[in-house]
Amino acid sequence: MGRAGVADRSRKSDGGDAHRPQSAEFIQLLTPEGELTTHPEFAVEVTPEGLRGLYEDMARARAVDAEGIVLQRQGELGLWPSLLGQEAAQIGSGRALADRDHVFPSYRDHGVALSRGMDPADLFALFRGVSHGGWDPAEHNFHLYTLVIGAQTLHATGYAMGLAKDGADAAVVVYFGDGATSQGDVSEAFNFAVLNDAPVVFFCQNNQWAISEPTEKQTRVPLYRRASGFGFPGVRVDGNDVLACLAVTRWALERARNGEGPTLIEAYTYRMGAHTTSDDPTRYRDATEVEEWRGKDPIARLGALLTSRGWADEAYFAEVDGRCRQAAKDVRERVRAMTVPDPGLMFRHGYADGHALVDEEYAQFTAYTAAFADSEGC
Template sequence: MTTGSIQLLTHEGELVPHPDYHAEISADGLRELYRDMAWSRRMDAEGVTLQRQGELGLWPSLLGQEAAQIGAGRALRAEDYVFPSYRDHGVALCRDVDPLHLLRMFRGVSNGGWDPNGNNFHLYTLVIGSQVLHATGYAMGLAQDGAPGAVLVCFGDGATSQGDVSEAFNFAAVFHAPVVFFCQNNQWAISESNDRQTRVPLHQRAQGFGFPGVRVDGNDVLACRAVTEWALERARSGEGPTLIEAYTYRMGAHTTSDDPTKYRDAEELEHWRLRDPLARLRTLLEHRGWADDDFFARVDAECEQRAVHLRTQLRQTADPGPEHLFAHVYADGHALVDEERAQFAAYQASFADADGGK
């Protein structure tokens, strides 16, 4: 834990009280949180493996950030709306997004595939920080319409160096937007460490815009859930935005195209492996007698079975034809796009031989 972080579960697996934030502790609830975190890790590992096998073009791993994502995801209500970054697979699972959609997107055969309004979970955003503006605008719309719910927007520490994020903070503060800014500070914006990005803890930036900012131990699923619940309730009740800095660590590479050994050392990685978010929750469950080896073996088997099914589904996915480039450019079609499609089809047909082969 970093000094000043809100923590309810230490990395040794011990519960600690906090005067302002409280976790609802039950054996069943904690086991469900563990299942969520275990599945998000196994699904993420499948994404990495599939990319290495040439099945995906790219995969951004969430390894090490399971507590932050599952804690925030399980704090949401059905009426709340989420704007994710491209790494928020755990939050996607909490919103019942089929992980096959996530894999197909990074395979390059779809632009997402899920209906954002069906799950109140927006499509992934690959442009760094832009979703923070989108979330603020959506939250302002909720307030204008008097609609229920709040908005949660997820982004990384690197995004806070983008002007879009500062603009979003200012609009949210001025218009009292019901939005929670959830920054997963995994300490590395690709190869740039925190000390190359900021001179103060990121949550303190909220003060300059006039709304609360808090730092939470991002490897503590109980603290992440409790703080996010508090911030979302503030938003729903008309108290405006909150910035949460979930201080965590990216244990894997930035994406599968990255080599983190080029810019960080083994000692740092080992320090954070000892603070593994799944390990600390498992320790709590074991020490309280709320889960045994059979439970963890069943969870592992369930995750493996789901991963195998996911892999099979992905490999059975047909690649879209080249004419699909012209689909969905306009909602209702467009004469110029129709013309370009016809020209492209004629070009493709020009490669056919007399027998119609390619």
């Protein structure tokens, strides 16, 4: 069952929670109104405790993310890419992972990082410019953020091929956006993955906008259908439905671990904020579109389910809000306490055993910076 308390079934449940069947092309288990529904191939069993855990995970991710925007506006961070609106896709898929699985993220997957037990301060250190990586990938099997669009799909595929050759009972999930699907790296990764039966799940968060370019300017067909052209399954899931994202990702991971090869998941969601804090989305998208998607808010819909079933009350939501505010406060205090590292560190970890040319460059750099210190003392 796992921490989230939700178990997958490969057959449709015959329980009494069905409200309306869904198209096989769009997997949804929780409607925007907060009602449980059915899908012909996927179903979940839920517990109140498990749903509350998912709710708090999403709420915490949103609070930490909002703090990132505030810190950047106050000059504490150089940049911040917000996940606002994509909490269900990230928490649902993140909670589907086993500890032995590996994650290759892009640069917006803060919710996935938190679901893996990552220290949020490590994420902020990268965008504050006081770390070249931020964390040890082996500690939580959560690899470094990739800012080169789509490159992580190749990294993940290669790593998954290695896991398969080692006989490891583990899978890889790689996260990327709809814009990355226009990169050749992604197509190459698809081809390598299917030809080598790599245990990798390609998780595309289609948030409708690749910076200022809408998805319809990138593709003539739904993104999940691209997988069929390479010879492996692709599915589209309601990316604002945390239960559907959890169920589908667990299914895809199980396929991968069983040696059945890759799967492409298109989580159909929406970026509610700017692409990054250097972007102004009002210049390229209509406010009515944003309002339409606001009605599909992933946290609000799970909150509606908890309320309607009597599994949470106002006191519970207030407690969660308090814990989320404290988490954001803790991040703020730790970010402001971060110190500037020694610039010479960039020369010390390029080679395990050192390198004569790097040593020479380090000596020149040291002499150069020392000259500034001498001039300040005059």
